[in-house]
Amino acid sequence: MAATIHSEESDTAAPARKAGRHTLLDAQGLTKRFGDILANDQVDLVINKGEIHALLGENGAGKSTLVKMFYGSLEPDGGKVLWEGSRVSIDNPAAARDLGIGMVFQHFSLFEALTVVENIALALPNPGKMSDLSRRIESVSRDYGLPLDPSDIVADLPVGIRQRIEIVRCLLQEPQLIIMDEPTSVLTPQEADQLFLTLQRLASEGCAVLYISHRLEEVKRICHHATILRHGQVVRECDPTKETPASLASMMVGADVASVSAGATNPNIGEVRLGLKNLSAKAATPFATSLNNISLDLRAGEVVAIAGVAGNGQGELFDAVSGETTLSAQMVQLDGIPCGNRGVTWRRRQNAAFVPEERLGHGAVPGMKLSQNLVLTRHGTGDGLARGGFVSVARAGDMEKRIKQNFDVRMSHDDPEARSLSGGNLQKFVVGRELDRKPGVLVVNQPTWGVDAGAAALIRQALIDLARSGSAVLVISQDLDEIFEIADRIAVISRGHLSAAEPARDMTRERVGLLMAGGAEVQGEVA
């Protein structure tokens, strides 16, 4: 087995564990194939009662596939699962729930227009009377330090509370194993701390937790055991408390991750290149966020990061800065020229470039070739892609080759459709498409969301290099590690208010967390 071979690699690696008396779930040789790709190859995994077990790996390493087999949404092509020592076949999520396996998903499946109790009732096989269920929700949520009001409407609740609903829904079924897929990616540090307390409490009661996360700091902090997947195989098992985040990262990637060097803060901070002046916009839909008096000066030579929990107005702010939504002229200024009322093409011609959060469907058309997707953002920027109303296929093809090479975009054949690329490769392309222009102002929303460690390092370094060469870079991100790695100044967005951007060296995670949890709002109103 892969794990035994690798256990010789280093003396810090725990040997592959054998199932024992406390074993809850014992997976043996699980294999899952999608077409030509082996998503899981002979995976062995032992989960003991009462442990928080981390499942680590880069994107595409096969973590989601593995847990979906445990939860019954996928059927293995080979191998078996033992539950408390006896072989089981988990045909569907209902069967998993009957065994005592619950799952909290990364993307919530909640109906925004319904109340908390209605949402939970929908997911339970026998919800019983609503009033009884409400009482149960209240008591369970209080017991575990996750207070919920069952009569609240989901649309009014912040993301952290929505996650509580999912967790409480899971707890109501008294599970013995809870699977959590990146639970903290949408939480403030304080909310995450609260979640860790709950998990530790659950573990102490004998419930096992299978914990998927990219945040190695927190894995080291709360997990008892870690299994590391690479290319669908178990490559290592270890005790994360005895590792460092860097050593965990290199186990995941299989090599040392190139560290991003921001260098010293650029001494040559120049003119204001992008100015936001009291930018306000009403929410376009009941579920959107309004922007309130946002002001920011982005100067040549610096990287400014906007931190914040998802859904606090990041998308709306990006659209207002890029020109997809137009506002009054003074609200957005590029190199001193008011352009809040100009469209995205005009702003691109002013040497600004934009990379949206959603690669597929916003940054790129899924069914179009990469060369055609180049034309998407560069038809108006004087690259000769559109001449006299005609598209130059030859030039687009040359540019596609250049970007592919400069940004290491890997593809199975030349010029494929955007949808066939993996997330990391498409992101390299979408970022590379804009960097290739050497823009004076670059605005990026979630530059490395869902991107593997290698690609993320490459993209972050490219952003820093661009700023050091005299451009201004604005990064909107939910990843605090990323923000502290690359930002010169940090601002925080909360419910559509933006805090003042402060030098990164004066910021702490705690301070950012307080601003995320509403401090930015107070500050924004005072400002």
Next chain:
Amino acid sequence: MRVELIKRKEQSRKMALLSPLIAIGLTALSAAIIFAISGHNPLLGLYKFFIEPLTQQWSLEATIDKATPLVLIACGLSVCYLSNNWNIGAEGQFIVGALFGSVLPIMFPDFETSATLPLMLVFGAVGGALWALIPAVLKTRFNTNEILTSLMLVYVASLILDYLVRGPWRDPGGYNFPESRLFSDAATLPDIFGGAMSLSTPITFLVAIILAIMLGKTMKGFEIRVMGESPRAGSFAGFSARRLTLFAFALAGALAGLAGTMEVSGALNQLLPTISPGYGFTAIIVAFLGRLNPIGIIVAGFVLALSYIGGEAVQSSLGVSNKIASVIQGLLLFYVLACDTLILYKIRIVSRRASSGEVSHV
């Protein structure tokens, strides 16, 4: 045993070409079954319907005559459908175009110059475009569903036509028949190649080629395809969904209106209560069978025109109702849309219960 659809990573170019052929094959098979059920030799039926019209010159000419308006309308519709604008009302735009084009020869019959015919064609295109802009404006201003509004306006248009030919535009010397006066020579679209085809056929060819270049090579064509596939990416590229909706409807309406004017000016030479055997609706099938590609549409238009002629042929020779033509057209659209699934999906037959791919969770 179970049939599964597996999503392909990229579109299959092979299937994009094969799909209409498979659809035509399945349609022929279904038609054979219908002939057999109604008590006729299915092979003879198929021969009379699909093959015999191609063997005689008069029926070939009739097929081209019928194909011309279908191709012209379908070319416009392809721009709508590619950009995600569901214009179902080409029939109404055809009729209103014919009405606008008939203003000169009916209300000013003495205006006979070399400018008469070109002006009529321009009027027709403008009329069709204006009629098509009604659902477009409703969509962009009030977010109404263009499928419903464009379809309902078809019935409004055909009732206006009916009213005009029975009322104010009835031929004063026409013994109270519900038809307009005949158009003067200056208002008649001439035949060319010794009467083999109307001038409308080369005009349609020219339009199809221009549109093929526009869709394939120009920024406008790029914009149309981007907006159709991914409006959010289109707005990121700086394209306006509102303007494109207006453009697509106006273009489709103009071409349908042009087809309507050429039909009354050439083939009919007057307005009648019914001027179209459902060209505007059949053109929807033509557009999809032709892969929303103007060159493909030329071929598809010919196939669908054949179904009109074939319907008449089986009625006269076998005594089968010519409604069979509508049935076969409907089957063809059904099969084309079904076969298009294969462009993005593979079929896999699974022998036992096994799941794969994403299964939804709640």
